[in-house]
Structures are given as C-alpha cells and as structure tokens.
Amino acid sequence: MTFPIGLHRPVEHPGPPPASADVVIIGAGIIGVMTAWYLAEKGLRAVVVEKGRVAGEQSSRNWGWIRQMGRDPAELPIMMEANRLWRDLQAETAEDLGLVQCGLTYLARRRGDMDRFARWLEAVAGSGVDSRLLTAEQVRGLLPGCEIPVVGGLHTASDMRAEPWVAVPALARAATARGVVIVENCAARVLDLQAGRVAGVWTESGHIAAPEVLVAGGAWSSLFLRRHGVGLPQLSVRSSVMATGPVPEAFAGGAADDDLAFRRRQDGGYTLAPSDEHDFWIGPDAFRHLRAFLPQLRMAPFGRRYRAMAPKGFPDAWGTRRSWRADEETPFEAMRVLNPAPDMRRLAQVQRRFAQAWPGLGPASSPVAWAGMIDVLPDEVPVADRAPLPGLSICTGMCGHGFGIGPGFGRIMADLIAGRDPGHDLGRFRLARFSDGTRLQIGPHA
Ligand SMILES: Cc1cc2nc3c(=O)[nH]c(=O)nc-3n(C[C@H](O)[C@H](O)[C@H](O)COP(=O)(O)OP(=O)(O)OC[C@H]3O[C@@H](n4cnc5c(N)ncnc54)[C@H](O)[C@@H]3O)c2cc1C
Numbered sequence: 095m096t097f098p099i100g101l102h103r104p105v106e107h108p109g110p111p112p113a114s115a116d117v118v119i120i121g122a123g124i125i126g127v128m129t130a131w132y133l134a135e136k137g138l139r140a141v142v143v144e145k146g147r148v149a150g151e152q153s154s155r156n157w158g159w160i161r162q163m164g165r166d167p168a169e170l171p172i173m174m175e176a177n178r179l180w181r182d183l184q185a186e187t188a189e190d191l192g193l194v195q196c197g198l199t200y201l202a203r204r205r206g207d208m209d210r211f212a213r214w215l216e217a218v219a220g221s222g223v224d225s226r227l228l229t230a231e232q233v234r235g236l237l238p239g240c241e242i243p244v245v246g247g248l249h250t251a252s253d254m255r256a257e258p259w260v261a262v263p264a265l266a267r268a269a270t271a272r273g274v275v276i277v278e279n280c281a282a283r284v285l286d287l288q289a290g291r292v293a294g295v296w297t298e299s300g301h302i303a304a305p306e307v308l309v310a311g312g313a314w315s316s317l318f319l320r321r322h323g324v325g326l327p328q329l330s331v332r333s334s335v336m337a338t339g340p341v342p343e344a345f346a347g348g349a350a351d352d353d354l355a356f357r358r359r360q361d362g363g364y365t366l367a368p369s370d371e372h373d374f375w376i377g378p379d380a381f382r383h384l385r386a387f388l389p390q391l392r393m394a395p396f397g398r399r400y401r402a403m404a405p406k407g408f409p410d411a412w413g414t415r416r417s418w419r420a421d422e423e424t425p426f427e428a429m430r431v432l433n434p435a436p437d438m439r440r441l442a443q444v445q446r447r448f449a450q451a452w453p454g455l456g457p458a459s460s461p462v463a464w465a466g467m468i469d470v471l472p473d474e475v476p477v478a479d480r481a482p483l484p485g486l487s488i489c490t491g492m493c494g495h496g497f498g499i500g501p502g503f504g505r506i507m508a509d510l511i512a513g514r515d516p517g518h519d520l521g522r523f524r525l526a527r528f529s530d531g532t533r534l535q536i537g538p539h540a
Pocket residue numbers: 120121122123124125126143144145146147148149150151152153154155156157158159160161280281282283310311312313314315318333334335426430431465466467468489490491492493494495496497498499
C-alpha cells in the first residue's frame with residue numbers, strides 16, 4: 095500500500111468553478127468540507143476550491159482519533175456536539191466513514207501523568223463527558239495482552255475512531271450530492287476586495303464572485319491571509335505516522351502513553367505514531383512570531399527537534415514567496431499536496447515499541463509511513479471567527495486535533511457565515527486575541 099491521497103490520485107472534482115457562489119471556501123480539508131455541508135443544508139451555494147486533492151494534507155494524514163478527552167474546556171462542548179454530528183453524518187450520508195465507538199485511553203506510566211489527568215477532569219467537571227480515571231488493573235482489563243507498564247489511565251468510552259483518508263473524501267462526495275461544488279487542482283490566489291469588502295476570489299481557474307469567503311487552508315492559512323494584511327501567528331510542525339499491515343485484533347480502540355500512540359484501523363492494521371514529538375523547521379515566520387510562541391517554547395510541548403531549513407515550497411520555507419498577483423502562479427500551486435518525508439528512524443523505534451507492547455501479535459507485514467504538517471497557534475486552540483475584512487471568515491489552526499472536531503466547527507462556521515447564532519461561546523477562538531493584549535493561555539496537555 096502507498097499512502098492513498100496524493101497527486102497520483104485522479105482528480106475526482108474537476109470543475110471548472112462556477113462564476114458565482116454565496117460562499118467560497120478555500121481548502122477541502124475536514125473544515126472546508128464540513129462547512130460546505132452545513133451551508134448546503136441551509137440552501138446556500140457553497141464552492142470549495144482545493145489546490146490539490148480533497149483531504150490531501152492533514153485531513154487524511156491524521157491518526158483518526160475522534161477525541162473529547164484532554165480537550166480545552168472551551169473546545170469540549172463543540173467536540174461533544176461533533177461526536178453527535180459524526181454519528182448523524184454516518185447515518186445521513188450512506189457512506190462508510192469507518193466510524194466506530196471504540197473508546198480512547200491515555201496510559202499513565204508515572205503518578206505525575208495521573209495527576210495531570212485528574213486536573214483535566216476537574217477543569218471539565220460538569221461538562222457531562224464520560225471520561226474517567228482507571229487503575230492499573232482496569233487498564234490491563236481493557237487492553238489484555240498489552241505489556242506497557244502502567245500506573246493507571248484516563249478513558250473515555252464515548253470517544254470514537256474513523257478512517258481519515260476514507261471519511262473525508264466520502265463526506266466531500268456527500269456534500270456534492272447536496273449541491274456543493276468542489277474543484278480540485280484549483281488554488282485560490284487572492285481575494286477580490288471591492289470598496290473594502292470581499293467580493294469574491296481570484297483562483298488559478300478564474301474569478302468566482304461571492305459576498306462571503308472562508309479561509310480553511312490548514313497550514314497555508316497564514317501565508318494566504320498575510321498577503322491581504324491579516325496577521326495570524328501560525329507555524330507548522332512535522333508529525334510522522336506509520337500503518338501496519340493486517341494483524342489479529344488485540345485491541346479495538348486507540349491508546350497512547352507518553353511515547354507511543356496506536357489505534358485499530360478498519361482494514362485490520364494499526365496506525366502507530368510517536369505520541370507528542372514533532373520536528374520544527376525554522377523559517378521567517380518562526381522569527382516573526384517568536385514572541386507569541388515563547389510561552390509554548392518554554393513548555394516545549396512541540397518542536398523538540400529543530401531543523402534549519404524547511405524543504406523547498408513549504409509554507410514557511412525561506413524561499414517561499416510572500417507576495418504575488420492574481421495573474422501569476424502562487425506558492426499554493428507550486429505545492430499542491432504538502433507531503434513531508436516521514437522520519438523513518440523514529441518510526442522504526444515506534445514499530446519496535448509497538449512489538450514490545452503487544453508481544454502476542456507477531457510481526458506486522460508491509461508497514462506504510464507518511465507524515466503531515468500540523469498547523470499550530472501559540473495557545474494551541476484554533477481560530478474560528480469573522481476576519482477584520484467584511485465578508486471574510488477564518489477557521490484554521492486546529493493544532494493537531496481538528497479531525498474529530500471538524501464537523502462541530504463546520505456547523506459553527508456555517509451558522510456564523512449565515513449570520514446565525516453559533517450556539518457556543520467562541521471567545522477563546524477570536525483572531526484578535528493575538529493582537530489585543532489578551533494574555534494567552536495554552537490549552538491542556540492531558
Ligand atoms: C500526523 C497527524 C495526526 C493527527 N491526528 C489527529 C487525530 O487523531 N485526531 C484529530 O482530531 N486530529 C488529528 N490531527 C489534526 C487534524 O488532522 C487537523 O487538525 C485537521 O485535519 C485540519 O483540517 P483543516 O481542514 O483545517 O486542514 P487540512 O486538512 O490541512 O486542509 C487544508 C486544505 O486547504 C488547501 N489549501 C491551502 N491553501 C489553499 C489555497 N490557497 N487554495 C486552495 N486550497 C488551499 C490544502 O491543500 C489542504 O487540502 C492530526 C494531524 C496530523 C498531521
């Protein structure tokens with residue numbers, strides 16, 4: 095098996111884009127696709143433009159955890175709604191999203207981990223989430239045969255899994271059946287601004303007139319917004335992942351300790367990854383946003399391994415252009431699918447650790463490896479907001495946990511754009527928090 099989504103995958107949504115729409119969405123990841131789905135439910139004409147392939151970037155490359163556990167208290171109600179929405183989507187779309195309520199578990203190898211879990215439970219008390227602490231014996235009962243030495247765990251029975259590279263393209267197909275137009279190989283180049291407000295988008299395939307535009311460009315959002323004078327302190331880190339071939343089912347859910355994460359896949363293998371370890375390439379934005387990211391750097395939750403230069407064409411590579419015109423090729427077309435090479439040395443360790451954790455499983459055949467660039471904001475929670483430019487909205491910076499919550503933010507953005515009450519307090523997700531003197535609070539690492 096090779097990684098299923100890339101430029102080798104035939105274009106499924108060829109376009110051309112229509113001349114006008116009610117809303118243009120930039121980016122066909124889970125956020126763009128889900129926002130379009132809920133806009134179509136309201137009878138609005140949504141067009142999603144995607145520079146490469148639907149779910150070509152983070153939305154296919156993730157672990158597939160649909161996780162309430164460990165969420166920021168402001169995200170949790172949205173995630174709990176998303177949990178319900180995933181079930182509705184499975185029922186309404188008649189597509190197999192690989193959705194399974196399997197429960198997810200954090201494994202504690204030290205007492206300090208248990209203290210952290212307990213603090214998180216305290217912070218979300220009253221939310222109604224069914225997360226609970228487990229003793230070491232309860233963990234062993236939940237994962238029989240697993241030889242990771244634990245002192246306990248945090249478990250959420252209602253957490254789920256889905257198959258990212260299956261689910262997001264399937265949701266995109268379902269959206270088109272509802273009237274959404276998706277156009278692949280179609281980069282948004284610049285906004286069409288008239289009299290100080292959004293009037294549409296110039297794409298590589300021509301102009302789309304629209305009074306509303308949503309930027310849902312994942313790791314590229316900051317680059318696109320900056321071209322229009324909108325500042326967003328967003329950086330990206332590389333995260334490597336591996337899929338084993340089919341092996342007997344030892345455990346149907348997903349679990350992670352502080353070193354190894356694993357979850358069962360529908361095709362009979364396991365998805366494995368280092369739990370919280372990333373590579374960070376230093377580029378111009380790293381300097382530009384250094385101040386905003388200092389508290390996060392002090393905590394060192396990401397970027398433990400620093401690298402000097404991002405590969406050519408990455409959003410924050412030294413050579414990536416920061417400015418362009420509507421009639422010239424942009425960095426988005428130059429990198430249709432951001433496909434970083436995985437860290438094979440680290441993945442070999444991960445594979446060994448998985449084999450030690452589950453000695454009864456035997457060797458897994460033909461592992462496949464890939465990596466994704468996770469878009470990160472200084473406080474590790476997203477932006478979901480109207481932008482300073484009238485007619486522009488932003489939903490991005492999902493900070494490594496946007497797959498599970500995607501339907502929730504999609505529903506919210508559709509309501510915001512339609513001028514309706516989003517139904518949640520979005521104060522924590524304001525764009526202005528980065529510029530109005532707000533003291534940033536980093537989200538939890540439960
Ligand atoms: C290794 C890894 C593991 C993860 N594990 C989990 C997990 O288990 N659970 C979880 O909830 N989350 C997880 N995440 C995070 C999750 O995958 C992301 O938060 C989520 O997919 C982000 O969705 P998005 O739509 O914002 O961005 P993306 O999926 O990155 O989509 C953005 C799209 O916009 C397109 N685009 C950008 N600029 C333009 C332009 N100018 N014109 C047209 N198109 C453009 C891009 O090509 C891209 O397809 C993980 C991420 C990674 C990388």
